[in-house]
Amino acid sequence: MAFRALTVSKHRSPKSQILAMFSYLGVLCLISLMFNDNGDDYVRFHAKQGLVLWIWGILAIFSLYVPVLGGFIFSFSVLMITLFAIAGVVSVLFSRAWRLPFIYQLASLL
Secondary structure, three states: OOOEEOOOOOOOOHHHHHHHHHOOOHHHHHHHHHOOOOOOHHHHHHHHHHHHHHHHHHHHHHHHHOOOOHHHHHHHHHHHHHHHHHHHHHHHHOOOOEEOOOHHHHHOOO
């Protein structure tokens, strides 16, 4: 997977780091969206990608109702969501904004 950085690494406030980290922890991405009171683009970038991952997770749960292929779709989705979330957390730890493949394109539509 090729992760392209959106911005150059620079010092971020602890609040921005924490909110960006919440973005990749499931439903906590909503906290990042709600409490981004100063309109920080860094937090918004991560929150939008996290929101796409969370919506994908919700859709993966509904895929369990599909006969035969539902279990496979769910397992694949959980694996990919986990890998993307780990990559997102790592990018936050490095104070970067990596464009996650496919996720960034969907997040840019939000």
